[in-house]
Amino acid sequence: MAVTIRRLEEFDDVENFDCGDEPLNNYLKRHAWTNQQKSSIGVTYVALEESAPRLVLGYFTLATSSVPRDLLPKKHVRGLPPYDLPLILLARLAVDHRFAGRGLGHGLIAEAFKITLRVADEVGCRCIITDAYRDRVGWYAKYGFIPIEGAGTDGPQKMFLDVRTIRAALRGAIEQE
Amino acid sequence: MPAAVKEKSKNKAPAPKVRKSKFQADLAPSEDSIVRALKAELEMTSNTDFLSDALALFRWAVSERKRGHIIVSESSTGERKILVFPRLERVAPEVALPQVDIHWNDKELESLAELASGQPAQPTKALIRAVRH
Numbered sequence: 001m002a003v004t005i006r007r008l009e010e011f012d013d014v015e016n017f018d019c020g021d022e023p024l025n026n027y028l029k030r031h032a033w034t035n036q037q038k039s040s041i042g043v044t045y046v047a048l049e050e051s052a053p054r055l056v057l058g059y060f061t062l063a064t065s066s067v068p069r070d071l072l073p074k075k076h077v078r079g080l081p082p083y084d085l086p087l088i089l090l091a092r093l094a095v096d097h098r099f100a101g102r103g104l105g106h107g108l109i110a111e112a113f114k115i116t117l118r119v120a121d122e123v124g125c126r127c128i129i130t131d132a133y134r135d136r137v138g139w140y141a142k143y144g145f146i147p148i149e150g151a152g153t154d155g156p157q158k159m160f161l162d163v164r165t166i167r168a169a170l171r172g173a174i175e176q177e
Numbered sequence: 178m179p180a181a182v183k184e185k186s187k188n189k190a191p192a193p194k195v196r197k198s199k200f201q202a203d204l205a206p207s208e209d210s211i212v213r214a215l216k217a218e219l220e221m222t223s224n225t226d227f228l229s230d231a232l233a234l235f236r237w238a239v240s241e242r243k244r245g246h247i248i249v250s251e252s253s254t255g256e257r258k259i260l261v262f263p264r265l266e267r268v269a270p271e272v273a274l275p276q277v278d279i280h281w282n283d284k285e286l287e288s289l290a291e292l293a294s295g296q297p298a299q300p301t302k303a304l305i306r307a308v309r310h
Contacts, residue, residue, distance in 0.1 A: 037261045040247060040275040063277040071281070072290040079294025089279060110307035117308075119274060126293055129279070144301045146292060150284025158285055162297040166308065169300030173309035 001049055001102060003057065005111045008032055008044040013054045019094035021133075027092060028059055035061075042091050045111060047104055058095035058104045060112050064125065065089050086123075088116050090130040109143060113166050120163045127163055131156035144169075200228060238265055 008014075014028045028044070035041040047058040067085040069077060090112055095104045116128050129148075132140045137147060137157050145159035204212065212227065221227050238260070241248055248260040281289065 038259060040259065041277060043274050062274050064274045065277050065279045067279075067281065067286065067289065071286055073287045076287070076290035076294045080290070085289075085293055088274065089277060091277075106303075106307060113304070113308050129289075142301060142303045143307060144298055144304045146298065148285050148292070149288040150282055150286075158289075160289060160292045162292070164297035165300050166304065168297065169304040170308045172300055172305045176305070176309070 001099075002051075003047050003049055003104065003107060004053075005045055005047050005107065008036055008046050008056075008059070010037070011054065012046060012048070012056055013052075014046075014056050017056050017059075017096055018098070019058075020097045021094065024092060024094040027061070028056065028094070032059070032061065042089075044092075045108070045115075047095075047108055056096070057099045058093075058108050060093040060108045061091040062112060062115060063089045063091055064119070065129075085127075086125045088119060088125050088128045090128055093130075105139070113143075113169075116163060117166055117170065120167075125163060128161045128166070130159050130161075132159050133157075238262070 010033060014032070017028050018025055032042070032044040036043050042061040042063040044059050044061045046056045048055060049057060065087055067087070069080070069082065069084050072080070072085065090109075093105065093108055093112070095108070112128070116125065119125050128145075130140060130145060132145070133156055137159065140159050141147075143161070144165055145161045148158040148160050151157055212224075216222070216224075216227055219227075219230075221230070238248060242265045248265075249257050250260070251257045
């Protein structure tokens, strides 16, 4: 299956997308395009098969954020530069259940890492944060995401991945080639 | 005219002729009336001037989107509208990700600060595979 990943476009076929999770389906069908084009709340990237280049098989949404330095505990800010902490939010990632098990999730998160590196190079960002469903924490941990302590036990789990770790992975990948 | 000046102007090389391109467009009747109305509104008489100004505006819009800037109009009451023009989005860099606020509680902030200020973790095999992908 030859898959391409690109930014969501207005006439992409999202209506039949079904990842088995209604909020994630609903976001793609009702909000992703508006949020991207009109509200500037998040940019959605979609995975499409070359033979059906409008049919969305999976997606993820990115945004940037920052944490004001004065909100961070003083005992830790000494190890940080004297600025607000810039970060990328991996807001959503989902794969249509009919295409699960074919490595689409891996392809999507790989693209998210590449974009993160580009953003870090172009405008700077220190880490990537995601809000993982509890049953998906292990999947993100496989890529090195570390749970951030302090969340309640019911809602999603915030997870952290340092951009320096992604850069080190890139160096490791280059050395292996 | 003083002789020296006269001499100088005699020796001056003729300015190179700038080759001008012709631009012809088939407009639908509705587009034609829009052009006419805009020309009248802007008190323009020539199509060349009209095209030149339109080009300058379009060029500016493209350069702004290329830099990741959004184009906004703001009313006197502060109501803002963002220009959404699909062709312009094609030139917008992927790095132009929107900025959002994330809610953090104190414990999460402490954990985040500890992680961000510490040594980065070693990449996992899956992460190395992903960036090689």
